[in-house]
Amino acid sequence: MLTGRRYLLAFTPEQETFAERIGDACRMVWNTGLEQRRAYRRRGAFVSYVEQARQMAEAKKDFPWLAEAPSHTLQQTLRDLERACKTHGTWRVKWRSRRMNAPTFRFPDPRHISVERISRRWGRVKLPKLGWVRFRWTRPLGGQLRNATVLKDGGRWYISFCVEDGIAETTPNGKPAVGVDRGVKVAVATSDGTMRDRWFVTPGEAARMRRLQQQLARQRKGSNRRAATRAKLARLNARVRNRRSDFLAWTADRLTRDHGLVVVEDLKIKSMTASAKGTGDAPGRGVRQKAGLNRAILSKGWGGLLDSLEHKARYNGSRVVRVPPAYTSQRCSACGAVDAKSRESQAVFACTSCAHTGNADVNAAKNILAAGLAVTGRGDLADGRSVKRQPPEVKAA
Ligand SMILES: [Zn+2]
Numbered sequence: 001m002l003t004g005r006r007y008l009l010a011f012t013p014e015q016e017t018f019a020e021r022i023g024d025a026c027r028m029v030w031n032t033g034l035e036q037r038r039a040y041r042r043r044g045a046f047v048s049y050v051e052q053a054r055q056m057a058e059a060k061k062d063f064p065w066l067a068e069a070p071s072h073t074l075q076q077t078l079r080d081l082e083r084a085c086k087t088h089g090t091w092r093v094k095w096r097s098r099r100m101n102a103p104t105f106r107f108p109d110p111r112h113i114s115v116e117r118i119s120r121r122w123g124r125v126k127l128p129k130l131g132w133v134r135f136r137w138t139r140p141l142g143g144q145l146r147n148a149t150v151l152k153d154g155g156r157w158y159i160s161f162c163v164e165d166g167i168a169e170t171t172p173n174g175k176p177a178v179g180v181d182r183g184v185k186v187a188v189a190t191s192d193g194t195m196r197d198r199w200f201v202t203p204g205e206a207a208r209m210r211r212l213q214q215q216l217a218r219q220r221k222g223s224n225r226r227a228a229t230r231a232k233l234a235r236l237n238a239r240v241r242n243r244r245s246d247f248l249a250w251t252a253d254r255l256t257r258d259h260g261l262v263v264v265e266d267l268k269i270k271s272m273t274a275s276a277k278g279t280g281d282a283p284g285r286g287v288r289q290k291a292g293l294n295r296a297i298l299s300k301g302w303g304g305l306l307d308s309l310e311h312k313a314r315y316n317g318s319r320v321v322r323v324p325p326a327y328t329s330q331r332c333s334a335c336g337a338v339d340a341k342s343r344e345s346q347a348v349f350a351c352t353s354c355a356h357t358g359n360a361d362v363n364a365a366k367n368i369l370a371a372g373l374a375v376t377g378r379g380d381l382a383d384g385r386s387v388k389r390q391p392p393e394v395k396a397a
Helices: 013-042 049-059 064-068 071-088 203-218 224-258 269-273 287-300 302-316 360-376
Strands: 002-010 104-107 114-117 122-127 131-136 144-153 156-164 177-181 188-190 261-265 319-323 348-350 357-359
Touching: 013 049, 013 064, 013 071, 013 104, 013 144, 049 071, 071 104, 122 144, 177 224, 177 360, 188 360, 203 224, 224 302, 261 302, 261 360, 302 319, 319 360, 348 360, 357 360
Parallel strands: 177 261, 261 319
Antiparallel strands: 002 131, 002 156, 104 144, 114 122, 122 131, 144 156, 177 188, 348 357
16 A cells, blocks of 8 residues: 655754745646646637647756756646646646745656665655755664655655555454544544544643744844744744644554544534634624634544544544534433433533433444444444445435
């Protein structure tokens, strides 16, 4: 199966400057390519990757900054653009700005990449035009190299290798099913009553973040001090992000190892976190509360958990099923009665129809499990039926 391995790069100052320029070139190719695609669409026409790549090769004669970048990374950018336009539609694909998009570029051809280990702690990779670049050898590559992506994150440069690890998709593990609620109070609650949570930001870090943000507000735009503060903030945010992705990977691994079927709510993260501001004519209500919830949702990393679950499930012989979220937090998992009043508080569920009381997130997780079992059309995976069987059409409950 294909998997990713990320390492911290140690560029020389020259290499770093050059990497920034390659990132700039790819960003400009993306934006120019997108502009052209939109112009064609306005005329009811279409431009293909092949045509865009041909024009880009021509343009290299006139633009030295384009010619100096490795041509495969530029072509890959155009390929990525084509895929993005096909998936999301030409009008919904976003421009890339220098401020909002950290540089990233991919070397798609493994024949142009060599990786060597040079000491216990260091490895090096040879990349087209950049030459040998050293990186921190924190774990073995563990498979056959497919491609490499260079990216900047939190002020540091990384290389991410895509490798074929030679591990075949695992057969179903035959373990019981579980429902998972991705709560706001705790990160993850399961139908068997397990809660998994951790703080991603320590109180000290939160205080430091606030202080840096205040500093930033006082500093003059474009000043060196402001740039230094921004870099410190980026470093801090990256640390929090890493901690969160460690937690998500660990949680996803445990859930898929212990369970043959993991049921989660198919929440449309995008629309849930969209601002409640509303339009001029219809101003939204509860804008403040919504903003707070947004932060809570994003800081628990819902989207990331789903990605991790699906990745780990393939290794652990498990399966992830999404069900539409329908009253999972208001429905009683014991008697099935739906009543908003049953949700006594954020933490406690007390059914208004029967005597059932319990943790609200666990109650929701049980409802999610029940919905998942209904959708997959089987009582439990442990009954030995094939997991390959297609589930029936999902109808909104
Ligand atoms: Zn009840």
